[in-house]
Amino acid sequence: MGRPTSSKLRVAVLAATGMVGQRYVSMLSNHPYFQVAVVTGQNSVGKKYGSATAATNLPMAEEAKRLTVKATNAESLDDVDAVFSPLPTEVAKTLEPELVRSGFKVITDASPHRMDSVVPLIVPEINPQHLELLERQRKVKKWKGVLVATPNCTAAGLALVLKPLHDALRLKRVLVSTLQAVSGAGYPGVPSLDIIDNVIPYVKDEEEKIETEPLKMLGEVGRDRISPAKFEIGAMVHRVATTDGHLESLYVETEERFELEKVTKILTRYRGEPQKLKLPTAPAEPIMVTNVEGRPQPKLDRYAGTVPGMSVVVGRIRKGLDSKSGRLTLLSHNTIRGAAGSTILTAELMYRKGLLG
């Protein structure tokens, strides 16, 4: 426990040349706990990392740019202390359990194992206690390492806002309509001629993830399973021509009265364990509320807060059709709060709890 003074933990970033992988390498530049020791890929194997990345132009540490991209397998990983895994879904399905069986501690942004009953699905501000599942994971799976998952990029911001609302008002039903940025589809992602001057009311498998993952995260860890939270979520997704930042419009039905002032206070004051521990990637305010007309907007608000991209910005809080319902809009950065940023925050929390290193 405690912050390393002289040596940092060595970490690997798999699929490091992708949209999420580049976010990791950029966010881990000069990180106080972790140092990127290995980057892996597929088509870019053998190239210098600095010349193998496309489309983002993110700032990166010079040492990272000089790393050679390795093949994505256990042999490439040397003796790293943790593995960040934004692997493509099909690769993650088999490779992640293989790595964990051979002893690696893997935290993944990919979807295949998120709903496994012994894999903690974590947004560090809302359910750090789900890391308890790792003991059961060890017993059931007989893995030498551990596997922890970060939720879907849209579900992450949504769950963070639903947590304080559910605690205070008891949610009955949530309807969410999304406007999702193109970087959510990776690189090169959606063909430009399909998305410029257009909106696509479909993202493969996204609605199912949004409707189930928050319920697992807001659920309770019981003796042999997680009991999911008992409210319903209905999702309607759209891909739009923004670069980064998913906008989500919510209609919520609650057991308690939905009062504007109270809701604003609940959201603004919400803090979690990362804020108490002052973890390096913890934003001072995980949820920021704006009263400015017509906000939040991806272009203006996606990097709001003390750790850019880690705060979810909420606006347009207003009443629903009766006293126990309400509406609001949230904005969450998909590759930061919805992927690399949340996963790094989980790793920081695991490190401080003695679960890494």
Ligand SMILES: NC(=O)c1ccc[n+]([C@@H]2O[C@H](COP(=O)([O-])OP(=O)(O)OC[C@H]3O[C@@H](n4cnc5c(N)ncnc54)[C@H](OP(=O)(O)O)[C@@H]3O)[C@@H](O)[C@H]2O)c1
């Ligand atoms: N984009 C988001 O907002 C977001 C948010 C949350 C979660 N996720 C999840 O994160 C993962 C990565 O998404 P992304 O947007 O970063 O995708 P991406 O931009 O398409 O990047 C794909 C990456 O995977 C590597 N790759 C391709 N085939 C591989 C293979 N067979 N073995 C090992 N590596 C391989 C590529 O390496 P080369 O360049 O070397 O070929 C590249 O680094 C996906 O599971 C996605 O669902 C994405």
